[in-house]
Amino acid sequence: MASIFQGVGTATTLSSSASFDSNKFHPSSRRSLSERKVSFLVVRSDAAKMNPGLNKIGGRADQLVTNAVATKPDTSAASTAASKSGHELLLFEALREGLEEEMERDSRVCIIGEDVGHYGGSYKVSKGLAPKYGDLRVLDTPIAENAFTGMGIGAAMMGLRPIIEGMNMGFLLLAFNQISNNCGMLHYTSGGQFKIPVVIRGPGGVGRQLGAEHSQRLESYFQSIPGIQMVACSTPYNAKGLMKAAIRSDNPVILFEHVLLYNLKETIPDEEYVLNLEEAEMVRPGEHVTILTYSRMRYHVMQAAKTLVNKGYDPEVIDIRSLKPFDLHMIGNSVKKTHRVLIVEECMRTGGIGASLTAAINENFQDFLDAPIVCLSSQDVPTPYAGTLEEWTVVQPPQIVAAVEQLCR
């Protein structure tokens, strides 16, 4: 599955490779598409001028190592604030900032969900917005996910831009009918007459002993639905940027947040910025192996990366961010360079994002691989409540290190 990409220059390199099926890429036809997307992005504070020919995200994110309050206390990464000015905040605050800026900018933006109003949301993402924008724009609903998701879809068809919050992503399983049959479909079945510019967001993933029902990874289930886009944020910086991009997009977008990442701290630019929904993020360039990950696993990977660097390996870490569609441009470039791929995800083994990504890479970059793709995922079990067992269902840094060592032999 190819993706929308920005780089014109790199595309020609790809298509010139003899063993590569250049038929699968159509850079020229996509250029006009990407140009429209490019206008979305605001030049960031001290970044070099936007060069559509290069993967600017790569150059930028190099310096942008997050000053993350890691999920494990003993893994605080070295912090470098990428911008000289800027303000420090937590991830949930970054989401809220994005929300607030968009609500300020466009009066059609509204929030619908349980306890989002005066309670401020169960993770405080919408705190303070109800007093500011009123009870109608920040709407508390009764407990019926299918109903308020359907409500959001109806409002969107009328021109509003609702952000539908699932208190926990797992609850959105109750909204599956509306999301699959209507959200992803009505634009198509109505012949383009009705648009559904909704954002569906909420925290998912394995938390700290939340129990099986509250530790769902919905990206697995939603990824097949045609007509929707999926993105996963992992840092305050990309959380805000992706939130804004999702709100501005006319497609229905599902924004996956992670329960354990809400308190990550980072300094983000003061200037307005919007990220590209279809782009991945280069976290750490390297030469030996491509590690693809997203959301919370990014931090486990970075932790493992430290160990790997000490052992003499040079892993390239990419946070794929865009779960549907995959950014096969950045991923492809990386595979071309390293020839080895490790996917680290939190989804279950069967039918997760890793499974789809494995298939996509195998299909598109078969000839560049020196070894079969390794995918580390959670086991196909409901997440146990016991803390120690729960830890064992989530991929841990030592496993990542071992997998890389195995892969690079």
Added chain:
Amino acid sequence: MAIWLAGRRGASYCVKALISTTFRSSRSYTTAFASNGNSDSLFFCGNSSSAAVFGSQRFESTKARQQLDLLSSDDDEEQNQGVDFPGGRVAFTSEMSFLPESSEKRVQCYRVLDDNGYPLSSTQFKHVSKELAVKMYRGMVTLQTMDTTLYEAQRQGRLSFYVTSYGEEAINLASAAALGFDDLILPQYREAGVLLWRGFTLQEFVNQCLGNKNDYGKGRQMPIHYGSNKHNYFTVSSPIATQLPQAVGVAYSLKMDKKDACVVTYFGDGSTSEGDFHASLNFAAVMEVPVVFICRNNGWAISTPITEQFRSDGIVVKGQAYGIRSIRVDGNDALAIYNAVGVAREMAIKEQRPILIEALTYRVGHHSTSDDSTKYRPVDEIEHWKTARNPVSIFRKWVQRKGWWSDEEESEFRANVRKQVMDAIQVGEKIEKPPLADMFSDVYEEVPSNLMEQERLVRDTVKRHPQDYPTNIPL
């Protein structure tokens, strides 16, 4: 027009509408509501005040409501202080009694004309002009004729699928006639007549059924899944009851924009079993949005009769469970529908509240062309409703008695419409189908690269195996 709503604690609402000759003089519209204890029902919500009212109420939502009891005149209630709980004060009783699962008498059904088209002696109803009545009648006949012709076309293999609205012509046309063009319609799938009233042409209907290039849905959906944003008619989506929460969302946006319009959504008796139905009524009531929920209780959900669908007294009683004003109407009586929907609409907009209308009727036709209803219900039952209780005939009798219609006009009109439908089919069949590219467009706002690639792969395959590709779909 003045409406009095008499309500006492424990009594059911009954609406008596006294109509003046000019219904549209809305400036003289006054409303006095007697409270049943909820302070919010006292509000006559005009325009912008509703938002302020709504806002102030929501801010107090965490406090327990104070129940005003204006009408109570029972002596012992002064001694019965009641108990405070979240939600307000309730009087207590030392007698343990369960509310009965159903009341002894069923909720009465509002009706204007009897089965022979004579106005009931005690009824009062809105004056309907000749123009409106004839337009309604013509619409009903057009719907019936279009249904017959297109059903036959399906049987001949010219259409792949069709759904008729036999028996529900009055609900379709009379409700549409009572609405304004700005009112938004979220249909289920047996409401083609509403779209017809709004000006959808026979050719447009046929184009959708044939799925040709001129179909607004670009040939992507099954027949009868009409949708037209310019007619304020949302595209039909097959799963039932999904339009109900969406209707609440649409009304929510009307409320945000403070528009002088409401949302009208239709659904059948079967839909009321879906969770979406209950959640939507609840949402609409809590959010105080202008939605008119019209339930076409036609007795059958494919082969499931209503006795197996629910055990309540129909759907009208469910309204009160959610705090929604409701009414039961004779769905085969065009004038009753016209009146009730008109009043419901006024209430919904002026008071910013949902209204539930249960229109009792009968599904004369099969569920669809994939169904043979004689397999699960008696033929003479169908015949009875088709003849003695036919909404088109009943209204026709009334209209003819008024001197506004005649037998000659009838046969001429029917023949005319039938010919138009046949012509539309002929014309429609000659129109090209939508091109292959339309299979990939509109999935997203812009066609993404992965879909472009998939389209290219299909085209490659077609090039290699042209004999396997359908001849009638342009590349």
